[in-house]
Amino acid sequence: MIYFLQQTLNALQLGSIYALIALGYTMVYGILLMINFAHGDLFMVGAFLAFALATFLGWSFVPTLLAAMIALAVLGVVIERLAYKPLRHAPKMSAVITALGVGIFLEHLMLAFNPYPRHMPELMPVHIWTFGQFSISSLQVLIIGLSVSLMVVLDWVVMKTKLGLAMRAISWNIKIVPLMGVPVNRVISATFAMGAALGAAAGTLYSMAYPVIDPYMGVMVGWKAFIAAVIGGIGNIRGAVLGGFILAGVEIGVAAVLPTTFRDFISFGLLLILLVVRPHGLLGKPRVEKI
Amino acid sequence: MSKIGVAGIWAALAFVMTTVWAGGGEPTIKIGVIAELTGDIPAVGASCKNAALQAVEEINAAGGVDVGGTKYKIDLKIEDNGSKADQAALCAQKLIAQERVLAIIGPNASLGAVPASSIAESTKTVLITPWSTNPKTTLDARSNKPKKYVFRACYTDPFEGRVLARFVRDTLKLDKVAVLYDVASEAPKSQAELFRQIFNATGGSTVAFETYTTGDRDFSAQLTKIRETNPQLIFLPAYYNDVPLVVQQAKRLGITAPFLGSDAWSSPDLIKLSQGAVEGYHFANHYAADAATPEAQKFIQAYQTKYGKTPDDVAALTYDAFGLLVEALKSAGKVDRKALRDALAKVPSFDGVTGHMKFVEGSGDPIKSAVILQIKDGKFVWVCNAAP
Structure with missing residues (x-):
């Protein structure tokens, strides 16, 4: 029982981070029908920014997190303006390839500065509470709590505000909505900014939980989060959150019961089966004409 | 037109001349180095490159290597394999076919050393890997016989596994261990x-045998599983960049059993990245900087003045690989890949920075001893030697 609880907690921690990154993929896809493959690397840049602020300026958790989120929001918008906007009317494939290129560019930019893995300093003291065999750290509480709050805020923005309404409208039809006076470019920028800021939050929290960072750290995590977004139904915000927790649950669950070698094989196998049964993901709506 | 043609011929001639007689008329020997300068383990590549540059500088400052009466300077060609197997193979091909090097030092990690050594073997070029401990590096996969042109300056994995299992059984006197490794x-x-x-054969029991995959950051599932089995020690043969994450996550899960490491722990970056979390743990290594011979001390001091840090095992082994190479070149009598290979196989014995070594008859694997180190106050401290 305690073993089960402990593994559930492990899955919740990992799932929160997958979900935060998956949101970035799903938001951009929702509005532009484009898979922003650079998102995993934005997450990495966020972690490095947090590292730099904490190490060289000695900032504590809250300012580090906020500054990293704001800086990445700006970077997200800049990337959208320079790399994706000129291709908005080009075939979707061009934008996806550009996104891959932006991701590799970011990796090698970091690599050029610093090829070495770095140690993330502790942004706040970590307490560990133990109840018999069960142990929980203040960091886990923070990661799960903060991620869930950010997701709730995002859901509120998308569902209840005017900006959210505009986003959903553009996602419904990008050609007609501008005719109604919706500033498409500004809404798209806001979407990229929010996605990148969530990526920075994920990067900061992730590097606190797993305090060795390197320029390739975003690749695998980015793929996993992308898969989480697909499981949940890419384009659907609640789906991305659900997908993140499901993927982490399956990964930890498989590793907990079977030899760990089976982990990725089984979790990706489940994904394939799911996609055969529900090609548009758990909460996604079937969309026939585009891609 | 004819003017351009003549200029072209001169340019081609000049090119040929410089490749044969680089460095203003002095005869040189080209040696390639393949190192992991970028990728997962850049500290390994940096140590290899540093030690290679130092070795060559010393050789050239002494006037070069005497081969059959002529003094040759060493011309170093360094390639980065990015810690990838395919890139390592590409580097080997480039160095052998394009740069036409006489011999290659590296790659260090077995991941790259195994494919690179197959290429060296098939093109009959001497390759000495400083740090690759995998048996497959010097063994031909098809015939299961030792490769003829591939040598190494370090001991092998089976030897290290045996040394560590014995250390846990005989010195630490433990009988219940868990293992976590990168599959x-x-x-x-x-x-x-x-x-x-070996641990099970000598009366111990391995209560958990868990794996992860390169690039994993979350080990909580495996560690929770290990915690259930209550081991007295956890063997973690992992590269220095994974170790801090595993150790820290174990502590957060309330695991108090100590960890035991392999030679892949030996980078000073381990201490920097883990911030005290590895204090008191043991690991096996190729050499101990604090228990070195006077000859080795000379190398360590020179390295320290040049680079401002203590050389790790990769640096020491790279230096020894160059030592072996020079030794063989001197007795080869001519600058030729085949002659060099024969001379290297016949090196009677070599006393390097990492101790005394001698190649096993008909194989590129040396017989040499290992050391057990302990991490104390953020430093690697020598505990004992383990004879072959």
Whole structure:
């Protein structure tokens, strides 16, 4: 029982981070029908920014997190303006390839500065509470709590505000909505900014939980989060959150019961089966004409 | 037109001349180095490059190597394999076919050394890997016989697995251990398997045998599983960048059992990245900087003045690989890949920075001893030697 609880907690921690990154993929896809493959690397840049602020300026958790989120929001918008906007009317494939290129560019930019893995300093003291065999750290509480709050805020923005309404409208039809006076470019920028800021939050929290960072750290995590977004139904915000927790649950669950070698094989196998049964993901709506 | 043609011929001639007689008329020998300068383990590549530059500088400052009465300077060609197997193979091809090097030092990680050594073997070019401990590096996969042109300056995984299993049984006197290793990486995998085999054969029991995959950051599922089995020690043959994450996550899960490491722990970056979390743990290594011979002290001091840090095992082994190469060149009598190979196989014995070594008859694997180190106050401290 305690073993089960402990593994559930492990899955919740990992799932929160997958979900935060998956949101970035799903938001951009929702509005532009484009898979922003650079998102995993934005997450990495966020972690490095947090590292730099904490190490060289000695900032504590809250300012580090906020500054990293704001800086990445700006970077997200800049990337959208320079790399994706000129291709908005080009075939979707061009934008996806550009996104891959932006991701590799970011990796090698970091690599050029610093090829070495770095140690993330502790942004706040970590307490560990133990109840018999069960142990929980203040960091886990923070990661799960903060991620869930950010997701709730995002859901509120998308569902209840005017900006959210505009986003959903553009996602419904990008050609007609501008005719109604919706500033498409500004809404798209806001979407990229929010996605990148969530990526920075994920990067900061992730590097606190797993305090060795390197320029390739975003690749695998980015793929996993992308898969989480697909499981949940890419384009659907609640789906991305659900997908993140499901993927982490399956990964930890498989590793907990079977030899760990089976982990990725089984979790990706489940994904394939799911996609055969529900090609548009758990909460996604079937969309026939585009891609 | 004819003017351009003549200029072209002169340019081609000049090119040929410089490749044969680089450095203003002095005869040189081209030696290639393949190192992991970028990728997962850049500290390994940096140590290899540093030691190679130092070795060559010393050789050239002494006037070069005397081969059959002529003094040759060494011309170093360094390639980065990015810690990738395919890139390592590409580097080997480039150095052999394009740069036409006489011999190659590296790659260090077995992941790259195994493919690079196959290329060296098939093109009959001497390759000495400083740090690759995997048996496959010097063994031909098809015939299962030793490769003729591939040598190494370090001991092998089976030997290290045996040394560590014995150390846990005989010195630490423990009988219940867990193992956690990277199943996608050659050296940790064979070390883990051999450790378990020998540990169980000598009366111990391996209560958990868990794996992860290169690039994983979250080990909580495996560690929670290990915690259930209550081991007295956890063997973690992992590269220095994974170790801090595993150790820290274990502590957060309330695991108090100490960890035991392999030679892949030996980078000073381990201390920097883990911030005290590895204090008191033991690991096996190729040499101990604090228990070195006077000859080795000379190298360590020179390295320290040049680079401002203590050389790790990769640096020491790279230096020894150059030592072996020079030794063989002197007795080869001519600058020729085949002659060099024969001379290297016949080196009677060599006393390097990492101790005394001698190649096994008909194989590129040396017989040499290992050391057990302990991490104390953020430094690697010598504990004992383990004879072959």
